[in-house]
Amino acid sequence: MDLPLIRIINSGNLSTLQAVCRFGFSDFGIPKSGFQDSISAQLANWLVGNKRFNTLIESYANYFEFEVINDCSMGVQGACSEIRINGQSVSLDQAHHLRVNDRIELFNNTHGAILYLAMAGGFTATEVLGSTATDIANGLGGLNGLPFTSKDILKGSKFNMPRHTRSIPEGLSSRRYFSKNVTVHVIAGPEAYLFTKEVIDNFYSHAFLLSAEISRVGYRLTGYPIHADSYNIPSKTVLPGTIQIPPSGDPIILMADGPVTGGYPRMGVVAKVDQPILAQLRSGGRVRFLACLPEEARLREANQRQWIEELYHKKTER
């Protein structure tokens, strides 16, 4: 049974319901969508005893406010520096039980950009092609395929109060990887050969500035134009993390809602393990690229996945 859980008072910027990605339809032109920062999202879901990819709120808000309609249990991770329940500051990195009429405020004064808010049992959202993730550009999933706005009511299932209140173990909070200056690993892309050695050396030795053009489709970098020898290539497959170099020279990094094909040279692809770090960079922040081999990227990703799976499989807190 779906119950109305919360009423949004202040939705902030780009707030959507996200979940496991829409996999298997890229050959028909449909983006994957899903979490921009899957680490924070999985931690938020873990806090309230959900499955790793349950439907939760993803938001670029600096201030997010809502009112509780039915009792629920909340887990917050990602870009949040303070949680207030009815005006009282409460601890971060811990699940909170909320009562009818509670007023919740979330503030972001961190170097991170994206907040995740999970409710025990998950939010209710429209499932389209196997996923409830919101794809704004194509109006799929989530809440009518749109970012939600103030006054929207989000529904969920009636939850059973967990016996223990979970806290994120020491050192695992997602805030640890937020920074004004980040370095991400990049695997050389299929069109790297279209760039001279000098341009490639510059690409991997200069810091780029994240512009104000950030969305779930892509992040545009600026500050150090990169030029290819040729731009005359047919449209090819692109994935989240793909770094495209358009003729303007300002690199575009495709994100979760990015298209499935693109016609700009693909300089490289951000290693999956570092995509959450990149996603959390705020506009005005700096990013450096570090060349890495696919084998190394896969190893680092396996390590990341392992500690999350271990956290989920710990029996003691159930």
Add this chain to the structure above:
Amino acid sequence: MGSIQWRYLGEDAIEISDISSNIHVQLGLRDYLKGFPKLGIASFMLTDKTLTLISEKYGFTSVSHIIDRVAAYQHKVNENVRLPLRIIPICYDEAFALDQRKLEDICKLDYEEIIASHLNAEYTVAMFGFMPGFPYLHGLPLSLSIPRLKSPRKIIPKGSVAIANEMCGIYPNQTPGGWHIIGRSPLSLFDPLKDVRPLNLGQRVKFERISKKVFDGFTLN
């Protein structure tokens, strides 16, 4: 397949490039690889002469085994198992053919000649991309092969049929876009709640001219 050109696209995907431009060879290779589930390939993307293989969650079992399989692939064209011809209605009314004048100027043909040429060709669905359900149709006559618009249009209406370079495409939904618009089809090409894939890769397509009146009847349904 002889010597194999391939590159990584991130740690989770590899691209086999310079395969035949024949869509049936491309689909043949894709379907052949689907016969080896242990290789760890979760999905496939076809683009211009390129097959992208995307791995399952835990990566490919062995990239060198995949390349060996690709090299071992021998294509036997069986033209008898082609997908049925799909007829797509199109209305060339000037209310829909937003680039009629430009097309006449660039192609140096009058619009009835352009229409005749567009209707006469048989197309093949070569890939999907750009946006959900957008088919890239190969087979555009050379007389209609023109570059993209210099600056993209901010709004292209849903159903617009457009041409650029050597391809024809259909915009399944309203979007910005850079191809010349030749007419409009009332056919729905992307409705995730109904028919997920109204067109398929490799399918043959022909356009059938309809009047504005018939078009209006379609959209009322």
